[in-house]
Amino acid sequence: MQVKDLATLEGFVTQTMENGEASITDAYTGDLLSDVMGNAPSESVLITIQAHKNTVAVASLAGIEAIVICNKRSTPPDMLQAAKEECVAIFTFEGTQFEASCMIATLLGKVDACKG
Amino acid sequence: MQEIPINTDTSPNVILELIYRLKVKDVMTTDVVTATKETSLREIQYIMREKQITGLPIVMGKRLVGIVSMDDIIQALDKGYINEKAQDHMTRNLIVLEDDMPVSFAINYFDRFSYHRFPVLNKHKELVGMITNRDITSTLLIEINREIEELEKRTSTSSMSDEMHGEIHTYAIMKNDFENAGFASTEIKKRLKKAGVVPHIIRRVAITSYELEMNLVVHSDGGELIAEYTPDSIQITARDNGPGIPNVEEAMTAGWSTASEWIRSLGFGAGMGLPNVKSVVDDFKIESDFNGTTVVCSIKLQADEEK
Numbered sequence: 001m002q003v004k005d006l007a008t009l010e011g012f013v014t015q016t017m018e019n020g021e022a023s024i025t026d027a028y029t030g031d032l033l034s035d036v037m038g039n040a041p042s043e044s045v046l047i048t049i050q051a052h053k054n055t056v057a058v059a060s061l062a063g064i065e066a067i068v069i070c071n072k073r074s075t076p077p078d079m080l081q082a083a084k085e086e087c088v089a090i091f092t093f094e095g096t097q098f099e100a101s102c103m104i105a106t107l108l109g110k111v112d113a114c115k116g
Numbered sequence: 117m118q119e120i121p122i123n124t125d126t127s128p129n130v131i132l133e134l135i136y137r138l139k140v141k142d143v144m145t146t147d148v149v150t151a152t153k154e155t156s157l158r159e160i161q162y163i164m165r166e167k168q169i170t171g172l173p174i175v176m177g178k179r180l181v182g183i184v185s186m187d188d189i190i191q192a193l194d195k196g197y198i199n200e201k202a203q204d205h206m207t208r209n210l211i212v213l214e215d216d217m218p219v220s221f222a223i224n225y226f227d228r229f230s231y232h233r234f235p236v237l238n239k240h241k242e243l244v245g246m247i248t249n250r251d252i253t254s255t256l257l258i259e260i261n262r263e264i265e266e267l268e269k270r271t272s273t274s275s276m277s278d279e280m281h282g283e284i285h286t287y288a289i290m291k292n293d294f295e296n297a298g299f300a301s302t303e304i305k306k307r308l309k310k311a312g313v314v315p316h317i318i319r320r321v322a323i324t325s326y327e328l329e330m331n332l333v334v335h336s337d338g339g340e341l342i343a344e345y346t347p348d349s350i351q352i353t354a355r356d357n358g359p360g361i362p363n364v365e366e367a368m369t370a371g372w373s374t375a376s377e378w379i380r381s382l383g384f385g386a387g388m389g390l391p392n393v394k395s396v397v398d399d400f401k402i403e404s405d406f407n408g409t410t411v412v413c414s415i416k417l418q419a420d421e422e423k
Contacts, residue, residue: 037323
C-alpha cells in the first residue's frame with residue numbers, strides 16, 4: 001500500500017503528506033522512541049502518542065514513512081514543519097494505538113497472519 | 117523453438133549458481149487446473165479456452181494418470197471423437213519432473229524433449245504443479261534482475277567509498293538541545309545516501325549516530341559527534357566534556373537509565389541507547405571518567421551479511 005491509503009481510513013486526519021506515493025509494507029506501534037529506532041522496519045508506518053519533533057527525526061532515520069498520532073494528542077507546528085522537510089507524513093487519530101493498529105493491520109492485509 | 121537460451125555448463129557463474137540453487141518448486145505454477153478420466157475432450161477444450169492453457173493433466177485424486185494437450189484436442193476435432201472421454205485418448209506415457217530438482221534439470225528436459233510443459237510431482241508421487249519454459253524464463257529474469265541490482269550496488273559502493281574517503285565531519289552537540297537533536301545524524305544519513313550506500317547499512321549507521329547524539333543531548337554537558345569516512349567503513353565518535361559515566365558496565369545494560377522523568381516522557385531514556393548501538397556496529401569502544409566520555413564505533417560499508 002501507499003502512504004495516501006492511510007488517509008482513507010475512518011478517523012484518520014491528514015496533517016501533512018508530502019510523500020503520498022511512498023510505499024508502506026509494515027507497521028510498528030510504540031511510544032518508546034529508542035525501541036522504535038532499534039526495531040521499527042523501514043517502509044513502515046509508526047503508531048504512537050509521541051507528538052513532538054524528535055519523533056520525526058526517529059522516523060526519518062529509521063526509514064518510517066508515516067506517523068499516526070493517537071489519543072487526541074495534537075501535533076505542534078514545529079513537528080509538522082520538520083515532517084514536511086523530512087518528507088514524513090503525519091496523521092492524527094482520536095482512538096487508541098490499539099484501534100489504529102487494528103485498522104492498519106487490516107489495510108496491510110496482516111490480520112490473517114495474526115491468526116497464525 | 118523450445119530451447120531456453122541458457123547453457124547449463126558454461127554460462128557465467130552467477131547464472132549457473134541460480135539454475136542450480138532454484139528448485140523446480142520455486143518456478144512451477146502451483147495453481148493447476150486438472151480434469152478426471154471421465155471428463156470429455158469437449159469439456160477439456162472449453163477449460164483450455166477459458167483458462168488459456170494448452171495442456172491439462174488428468175488425475176485420480178492427487179495421482180497423475182495422463183495429459184491431454186492442445187494437439188490431442190485438434191486430433192479429436194479432426195477425427196470426430198471430441199465427445200469421448202479423456203481416458204480413451206490422453207497421453208499416458210509421461211515425462212515428469214520432481215519438485216526438488218534444480219531448475220537446470222528442467223532446462224535440460226525442455227531442450228531434450230519436444231513437450232511444452234511438464235507435470236511436477238512431489239516425493240509422494242502426487243501432482244503438485246506444472247512447469248512451462250515461460251515459468252522458467254520469467255523467474256530467471258526476476259532473479260537475474262536481483263543479482264544485477266546487487267552487483268550494481270556493490271560497484272557503486274566501492275566507487276562511493278573512494279569518493280568519501282578521508283572526509284571528516286564534526287558536529288557540535290549542545291546539552292539539552294532537543295530542538296536540534298537528530299540534525300547530525302540526518303546529515304550523516306544524507307551523506308551516505310548520496311554516496312549510494314545500501315539501505316541496511318545506512319540504517320545501522322543511523323541507529324548508531326542517533327543514539328549517540330541523543331546521549332550527548334540528554335546526559336552530557338555538551339560535546340561533539342564526529343563522522344570519519346574511510347574506503348571501507350565509517351567511524352562515528354561521540355566525545356563529551358563530562359560529567360562521565362559512573363559505572364560503564366551498568367550503562368551498557370539494557371534497561372538501566374539515569375534519565376529524568378521529562379526525558380522519559382518524550383520516549384527516550386529507557387536504557388536502550390548504548391545496548392542498541394553495540395548490537396548494530398562492527399566495532400565498539402567506550403571510555404569514561406569525570407573528564408568526559410568517548411565512544412568510538414565503526415561500521416563496515418560493505419557488509420557481507422545483514423546484521
